[in-house]
Amino acid sequence: MNGLAAPPKACFTGPMLNPADAALAKRLSECLPDGTLGRAEPRYLEEPRDLAVTPSALLARPRTTDEVARIVRVCAEARVGIVPWGGGTGLVLGQVVPEGPAPLILSLERMCALRGIWPDESVMLVEAGMTLAEAQAAAEKSGRLFPLSLASEGTARIGGNLATNAGGTAVLRYGNARDLCLGVEAVLPDGSVHHGLKRLRKDNTGYDLRHLLVGSEGTLGIITAATLRLYPRPAGIGTAAFAVADPSASLNLLARAQERTAGGVTSFELMSRQGLFFLDEVLPDLRQPFAKRPDWMVLAELGLPAGLDPETVLAELYEAAAEDGLVSDGVIASSSAQARALWKLREALPEANRRIGAIASHDISLPLSEIAAFVDRAGAAIGALGDLRINCFGHLGDGNLHYNVFPPKGGRAADHRHLADAIRQAVHDLAHEFGGSISAEHGIGRLKRDDLERYGDPAKLSAMRAIKAALDPLGIMNPGAVLRS
């Protein structure tokens, strides 16, 4: 990932794995229904950004938890690595094994049933292979909201969302994937099944295995189903864009919005002037709310109870903030079409970034009140490396910045690739210095393993290796992801 001396490569555990070969396929076929095994087509081997590929693998697509357990037991006996596979949308190579013996790719896509939904409890029980969009639709059909929301929601599956503790645009109010999970069913590395599909808000009976599996990226077990927390749909939704002077002012604006709405801010997204210029440059047809592009722009969404008019709440927020010099301009959506148009600006940013071509991009998080200082320091550090452009945007309410660095206008990213490692190191070093994270929502996978070793807390890393060795002594579960095998 970067040009520094490699950190010590401590391994968590033991024996070499064997490849998923014809002998394994034969053993598996003896205990599984016909059609469970198959050839791993390219979509199972590639990843979204063509960063790497799994050279070869066996594919299994079980239909039941019991079949998953049988597969794990056979692989444990044969010492073959298993890569749990959801929608294949991960961005850190958690689902791709570029090196080592061919693994078994275990796709959950055929386990996609809605096992139950209890609207009065605000709970549903889904299998791991249901797509996030299908889960949202199931909740909506019952008059409830499943608030997890991501760009890849049409493809990403609940099992992968939980395995990576996915984030997205409504974390500020509803939390990450882990916060929306009440219980899991999972096949553990020895092939035993953890039956943890509780529909309980309170259950203090021992260590929280659910929270250990969530975010472990398939390295401690395979989540096969989950009970998920639903929410009431807010009676009123308000959307506005505000022009603000700097990240400090936007943080202050967020605090006021939370105070007035009793924590009713669903999204609070920050965009920089450079980002607005990028939209002008490559997507000039998009209508922007402010003729003079402000230094920073906030896109805020409120979810409110019955009896409040969202436009009025936003107007009062604006007036009070303007009086104190926090905002210099504002546009409040007066229709859902206008709200969509404001969101479109935010959603178009990744596309604009792609067209312009980033030299390096980052998924970092920071303590909210350090963002302003970070932005200053990082800008200076990048400036020292060359004449570069920075598009810093993201989920301000979560402290989650997508901090992307681009060539000067007219330049090409390819001509600046030699700077990528230095940029990454500068951004990650600073994020670390400010108490931030080098992976806010994407996870570690195989892409950020070196970063985890470099920046991670040594006592935590040591505990992680001990836990991995204890639960997966053969090292078959997603080998090489998160921890070096």
Add this chain to the structure above:
Amino acid sequence: MNGLAAPPKACFTGPMLNPADAALAKRLSECLPDGTLGRAEPRYLEEPRDLAVTPSALLARPRTTDEVARIVRVCAEARVGIVPWGGGTGLVLGQVVPEGPAPLILSLERMCALRGIWPDESVMLVEAGMTLAEAQAAAEKSGRLFPLSLASEGTARIGGNLATNAGGTAVLRYGNARDLCLGVEAVLPDGSVHHGLKRLRKDNTGYDLRHLLVGSEGTLGIITAATLRLYPRPAGIGTAAFAVADPSASLNLLARAQERTAGGVTSFELMSRQGLFFLDEVLPDLRQPFAKRPDWMVLAELGLPAGLDPETVLAELYEAAAEDGLVSDGVIASSSAQARALWKLREALPEANRRIGAIASHDISLPLSEIAAFVDRAGAAIGALGDLRINCFGHLGDGNLHYNVFPPKGGRAADHRHLADAIRQAVHDLAHEFGGSISAEHGIGRLKRDDLERYGDPAKLSAMRAIKAALDPLGIMNPGAVLRS
């Protein structure tokens, strides 16, 4: 705990421990400031309900994380058990060691500093020995809410709240202790320090050690400090009592209240007619809202944004619910004195129970929509055991019932003690059958270890033992709590 055949007593790990004796005291005194060690006075050895006592122990009261780490290293070398001690308010013998070699009691009470508070981030950083009431006050002083709230908040300390994943009266809206914790600093069983005091909402960098330590009841490490999540204080608070026909109707009422307020219900407490009769019997001066005691009564509290009148919101909720036959009567507090009077009824229940004298009491949770069927089935099962009275009350919004069983009017609990085991088994068997938990908020400690072995998921128990052996191979951390040593 009950009269059944004992379940298999699988131990997680190895060697016998040594007592905390004079030799240990000498070794500790050599590496700690004067006054750190002391005699364990009775308050460190007893527990709130006089269920058991630690016969003898050495006491250490460190002032810094480094001192905690030194103590753990010396105890590991000497193989002496350590009992982390907060406020001593736990109800499951997690802080009491009735058997085995004398432990070292490590009290966190001198580590009670507010290390930092960031109101605009809604985060504070406190040491483990701060009492919950002090933590609430620190948040309030900064215009924020730390919503964890318990009967014992004046004595219980943050470290213990986190170690036991404490619940309380505002879980419905704000979650348990674990949901309010963004990061921890902890001394692990080998004496290393996990520096995890992140102030981040998103941080996907490896296994979530914080969530493993929270709720592990001091068996995997000692939490020395934590970053805690704060909330805005709601602009308006509304309180009401509703008379409802049954738990089904109250669940339906809760769903409607959540829909109208966009999830603004802070508390939703259920009380039975028997509970109201108990109040009449032993606390007749308490004014009750309904002259004819209803079958069931709900106490609801809303936290609302600016611009809404809580009384109006509650009145509209009442009218709509009455129209559909969900509520038969209601009283809406029109002053904070009236709100306090309504809460007083709920808060007086434990005292009324104490005066009447329970034969057996339970801290269970259930899926919300199973509560009605559970109450019917449990009532029948208890009825089959004898002429007994049931006071079932609790945090309905969390599915958390305190299901307590009493002798007939005029009878004494002592005369029915022979029924206690059968009652407990009937209640816990049924809770388990309905997908519930035998410990909703109090934890396992040493009191419910047998229940955990009986009702716990075998794969989870096996994973718990593996984790315990991996992180605490000497078994020195709170030996015998949660898992049999």
